[in-house]
Amino acid sequence: MHNNFFIFEAMDKSVSIDHQLRATWQAVAKMYNEQAVKHDSTMATAFVLLTIDIKNGTPSTALGPLMGMEPTSLSRILKNMEDKGAICREKNPDDGRSVIIKLTEYGKEMRKVSKGHVYQFNNVVREHVSEKELASFFKVMNVINNLIADKKIFEPTKELNK
Numbered sequence: 001m002h003n004n005f006f007i008f009e010a011m012d013k014s015v016s017i018d019h020q021l022r023a024t025w026q027a028v029a030k031m032y033n034e035q036a037v038k039h040d041s042t043m044a045t046a047f048v049l050l051t052i053d054i055k056n057g058t059p060s061t062a063l064g065p066l067m068g069m070e071p072t073s074l075s076r077i078l079k080n081m082e083d084k085g086a087i088c089r090e091k092n093p094d095d096g097r098s099v100i101i102k103l104t105e106y107g108k109e110m111r112k113v114s115k116g117h118v119y120q121f122n123n124v125v126r127e128h129v130s131e132k133e134l135a136s137f138f139k140v141m142n143v144i145n146n147l148i149a150d151k152k153i154f155e156p157t158k159e160l161n162k
Helices: 019-037 043-051 060-067 071-083 106-127 131-149
Strands: 087-091 098-102
Touching: 019 071, 019 106, 043 060, 043 087, 060 071, 060 087, 060 098, 071 087, 071 131
Parallel strands: none
Antiparallel strands: 087 098
């Protein structure tokens, strides 16, 4: 007889890959938000500043997919950034239905600040992690992303309780 009920034991968080990813990302996000608040900003705003093409701007329709962000969340952030004078919107000469988001001079200054924080984070981590360890980290992250993109984690053919 096949038992469809699963009994889960308490999982050791130190060996749970998804827990480590989530906990680390939450710590990184908190760290970046603590820096951003010093500049009357947020980590999400900094992410937008770093994603917008500094010379040509970026079509608003391209920003969401580039950042993996929902349009409603992005709209709110862009409105806030526009109100603070960090971005401006210009008609897209290639597509009259969309706009290009461009950084203002203030936006470019804030981008430099954000970029500096990202460099500082990366440099400090690199001081404590070997190139070999970092290469392994990136390899593992790539494998996880590919498994998810290829829908190999929860394939219908894989059953947890056989």
